Amino acid sequence: MSSETVTVDLGDRTYPIHIGPGLLDRAGELILPVMSGNRVLIVTDDQVAPLYLERLERSLAAAGAMPMHTVMPAGEKTKDFPHLEALLDAMLSTRVERGTLIVALGGGVVGDLTGFAASILLRGVDFVQIPTTLLAQVDSSVGGKTGINTRHGKNLVGAFHQPRLVLADTALLDTLPRRQVLAGYAEVVKYGIIDDPDFFTWLEANGAALIAGDAEARRHAVATSCRAKARIVAADEREGGVRALLNLGHTFGHALEAETGFSDELLHGEGVAIGMVMALRLSAMLGLSPQADAERLVRHLDSVGLPSGLAGPRLWDVARLIGHMRGDKKVKDGAMTFVLARSIGGGFLSRDVPEDTLATLLAEMAAGR
Numbered sequence: 193m194s195s196e197t198v199t200v201d202l203g204d205r206t207y208p209i210h211i212g213p214g215l216l217d218r219a220g221e222l223i224l225p226v227m228s229g230n231r232v233l234i235v236t237d238d239q240v241a242p243l244y245l246e247r248l249e250r251s252l253a254a255a256g257a258m259p260m261h262t263v264m265p266a267g268e269k270t271k272d273f274p275h276l277e278a279l280l281d282a283m284l285s286t287r288v289e290r291g292t293l294i295v296a297l298g299g300g301v302v303g304d305l306t307g308f309a310a311s312i313l314l315r316g317v318d319f320v321q322i323p324t325t326l327l328a329q330v331d332s333s334v335g336g337k338t339g340i341n342t343r344h345g346k347n348l349v350g351a352f353h354q355p356r357l358v359l360a361d362t363a364l365l366d367t368l369p370r371r372q373v374l375a376g377y378a379e380v381v382k383y384g385i386i387d388d389p390d391f392f393t394w395l396e397a398n399g400a401a402l403i404a405g406d407a408e409a410r411r412h413a414v415a416t417s418c419r420a421k422a423r424i425v426a427a428d429e430r431e432g433g434v435r436a437l438l439n440l441g442h443t444f445g446h447a448l449e450a451e452t453g454f455s456d457e458l459l460h461g462e463g464v465a466i467g468m469v470m471a472l473r474l475s476a477m478l479g480l481s482p483q484a485d486a487e488r489l490v491r492h493l494d495s496v497g498l499p500s501g502l503a504g505p506r507l508w509d510v511a512r513l514i515g516h517m518r519g520d521k522k523v524k525d526g527a528m529t530f531v532l533a534r535s536i537g538g539g540f541l542s543r544d545v546p547e548d549t550l551a552t553l554l555a556e557m558a559a560g561r
C-alpha cells in the first residue's frame with residue numbers, strides 16, 4: 193500500500209502530512225529536511241514508549257540525528273499545568289537549543305501538551321507530530337491547536353503553533369485498543385457531517401471494517417479526514433469563522449468531559465460522539481434539520497459501538513453542563529456559538545439557540561431519552 197502526502201497550505205509555514213503504513217521507520221529520512229541542527233528531543237508517553245520509541249530513535253540516528261527523549265504519563269490528566277511545568281523542566285534539563293527539533297510521538301494528549309511546550313520553550317521552537325492514535329492522525333496533530341486543560345475547562349490555555357511536518361503511520365493503529373479506535377472514529381464521522389455527505393455514506397458501509405482493522409479503509413479515512421482538515425485550516429487558521437465547524441460536537445463534548453473530570457469515564461472522542469448527536473437533535477428541535485438525520489447518526493454510532501446518548505449510572509446536572517458551555521472558547525459577547533447542521537453534510541454556525549430549548553434537549557438526554 194502506498195503512502196500519500198496532504199499539504200496544509202499556510203504560506204511560509206506550509207507543511208506536509210505524510211500518510212500511510214510503514215512511515216515510522218522512514219521518520220529520519222522524512223524529518224531530515226525540517227531539521228536545522230542534529231538534535232532531536234522526542235516527547236512520548238509511558239504506553240507508546242515501549243511500542244515505538246526505539247524504532248523512532250533508530251530511524252533518526254540512521255539519518256544522522258542525535259535523538260533524546262522524555263516520557264510523560266499517558267492520559268488526559270497529563271494535559272495540565274503541573275505536567276506542562278514538568279515537561280518544560282525536562283526539556284531544559286537536556287540543554288535544549290533553539291535548533292533542537294521537538295518530536296511529539298503519541299496521541300492527542302502528547303501532541304497538544306508537547307506542541308504547547310514547544311510554542312513557549314525558548315520563545316518558540318520547531319516541532320513535528322508523529323500521531324499514534326486514530327484521533328490524533330485524523331484531527332489533533334493537524335492544524336496547530338496546542339494547549340492544556342484547566343479547572344475552568346478543556347484546552348483553555350494554549351497557543352496556535354503549527355508543526356513543521358506530520359507523519360501519520362497508519363500501521364501504528366494496529367496496536368491501538370478498540371475503545372481508542374472508536375474514540376478517534378468519532379472525529380472521522382465529524383467530517384462527514386460537517387460538509388461531506390458522501391464520506392458519511394462511505395463510513396456507513398466501511399466504518400465497521402475500518403474499526404476492525406482494515407488497513408486500506410483506515411488509510412482512506414485518515415487521508416480523507418486530513419484533506420478536509422487541511423482545507424479548513426488553510427482557509428481560517430485561527431478560527432475566525434469556518435474553522436469553528438471543526439468544533440462540531442465539542443461544545444457539548446467538552447462540557448461532558450469537564451463533568452467527568454477528564455477521566456477515563458468518558459474519552460474525548462466519546463464526548464464528541466454524544467455531542468454530535470446533541471447538535472443534530474438540537475438542530476431538529478429548532479426546526480432547522482430533519483429529525484431523520486439525527487436518527488441516522490445515532491444508528492451509525494450505535495452500529496459501531498460508540499455512545500450516542502447519556503445512558504448510564506451518572507446523574508447529569510443540566511445547569512452545570514450549560515455552565516461549562518458558557519466557558520467555551522466560541523462564546524462571543526457572552527453568547528454561546530453552536531455548530532449545528534441542516535443535514536448530514538450541512539454544518540453551520542449559530543448564535544441563536546434559545547437557552548430553554550438547549551435545556552430541554554439536555555434534560556431529555558440526561559433522562560436517557
Ligand SMILES: O=C(O)C(=O)C[C@@H](O)[C@H](O)[C@H](O)COP(=O)(O)O
Nearest residue numbers: 331335337346347435438439442521
Ligand atoms: O482543529 C480544530 O479547530 C478543532 O476544533 C478540532 C477539534 O476536534 C479538536 O478537539 C480541538 O482541539 C478542539 O479545539 P477547542 O478550540 O475547542 O479547544
